[in-house]
Amino acid sequence: MERWKQYGGLLGLLVAFTGVGLWGFTATGGALPYAKRFSKALQRGTHDGGGPLVDLGRGIVVAGPIRQGGMVLEWLGLLALLTIVGIGLYVYADRNGPDDGRRVSR
Amino acid sequence: MIIRFIRNYPCVNIEMAHIHLGEGSFPLWALALWTTLGLGLIAIVTYRIRKNGVDPNRIALAGIAAAASFAIFQLNIPVWGGIHMNFTALVGILAGPLLGTIIALVVNVFSAALGHGAIGLLGANTLVNATEAVGAYYGFRWLRRADWDVFPASASAATIGLATGSVLMGAIIVVSGVNGSALPRSELTIAVGGMVGLNLGVAVIEGLLTGFIVRFLASIRPDLIGESTEAERSETAGVSA
Numbered sequence: 001m002e003r004w005k006q007y008g009g010l011l012g013l014l015v016a017f018t019g020v021g022l023w024g025f026t027a028t029g030g031a032l033p034y035a036k037r038f039s040k041a042l043q044r045g046t047h048d049g050g051g052p053l054v055d056l057g058r059g060i061v062v063a064g065p066i067r068q069g070g071m072v073l074e075w076l077g078l079l080a081l082l083t084i085v086g087i088g089l090y091v092y093a094d095r096n097g098p099d100d101g102r103r104v105s106r
Numbered sequence: 107m108i109i110r111f112i113r114n115y116p117c118v119n120i121e122m123a124h125i126h127l128g129e130g131s132f133p134l135w136a137l138a139l140w141t142t143l144g145l146g147l148i149a150i151v152t153y154r155i156r157k158n159g160v161d162p163n164r165i166a167l168a169g170i171a172a173a174a175s176f177a178i179f180q181l182n183i184p185v186w187g188g189i190h191m192n193f194t195a196l197v198g199i200l201a202g203p204l205l206g207t208i209i210a211l212v213v214n215v216f217s218a219a220l221g222h223g224a225i226g227l228l229g230a231n232t233l234v235n236a237t238e239a240v241g242a243y244y245g246f247r248w249l250r251r252a253d254w255d256v257f258p259a260s261a262s263a264a265t266i267g268l269a270t271g272s273v274l275m276g277a278i279i280v281v282s283g284v285n286g287s288a289l290p291r292s293e294l295t296i297a298v299g300g301m302v303g304l305n306l307g308v309a310v311i312e313g314l315l316t317g318f319i320v321r322f323l324a325s326i327r328p329d330l331i332g333e334s335t336e337a338e339r340s341e342t343a344g345v346s347a
Contacts, residue, residue: 006258013265014310021307025186027300033188041297042287051187058184065221066180078216079177086169093166 129224136282144229151207168201172209195264196316198239206239242267256324261317268309276302
């Protein structure tokens with residue numbers, strides 16, 4: 001397919017979804033954290049609101065339930081475990097895996 | 107007292123097509139329904155893996171994808187008021203629909219163990235996230251067969267897969283109803299529709315990010331996304347010529 005059609009299709013999709021996203025953002029209270037947004041939306045229904053779409057001052061934070069529950073260390077531990085297992089599996093498969101990529105593991 | 111507290115202030119927190127309502131926010135019949143459907147899906151996936159097997163390289167990739175998904179799942183980024191991404195579409199494209207479903211379950215189990223998502227909603231959340239992975243995988247394959255480039259194919263497939271998961275998430279909430287919400291079903295549907303709409307906006311961000319990552323992987327290791335390398339292509343062309 002011609003490249004302009006591919007990128008045009010993607011652009012159309014992104015523009016349409018961004019538009020719907022903006023409606024959802026406004027209709028559910030504007031720039032609110034998700035927990036507050038949802039409890040308000042489900043208790044009181046939709047209500048218009050505004051605010052910045054991007055709030056760099058807020059930064060990237062660990063999800064509330066983990067942060068407030070004091071589970072950040074546990075999260076990091078699980079993450080390290082998954083990473084080590086993942087890399088270990090990758091190295092193992094790379095050294096001992098099939099050459100043609102068709103052999104299957106049962 | 108606890109029940110009354112939950113009823114008055116439903117601990118509702120739903121982000122990026124991932125339901126993490128507090129325990130007790132769904133009626134019991136809904137919990138049973140979504141758990142049964144989730145178990146059924148896992149049973150089918152497990153049966154198909156046992157019957158047909160999977161490429162060991164894909165299992166290894168699934169391990170890394172699970173770690174990446176679990177990491178990004180817990181990070182809240184300051185866009186659209188504060189959301190987290192899942193990478194479930196990326197997981198689906200890289201690990202395939204079967205392993206993608208297993209990863210969705212594993213990530214949800216670990217997240218729920220940390221308090222991020224209710225244990226009672228594991229079935230519903232697995233259904234939602236598996237839908238994203240499966241939708242993105244088949245969307246990507248279909249677009250690639252239609253001769254789309256890697257970036258537009260992966261970004262479009264990921265966005266649509268995530269959007270499908272968001273719609274399913276909304277449908278699950280509306281069908282189940284939420285304990286503690288005084289809204290009639292029609293108003294609840296509109297409110298949930300607003301949240302699904304917001305999730306479509308989030309899908310745009312995650313879709314683009316997925317597109318960039320898949321495009322990068324395709325440039326250095328095309329075999330990771332199930333495509334042949336340049337050398338293999340020339341070899342095939344040489345044989346067929």
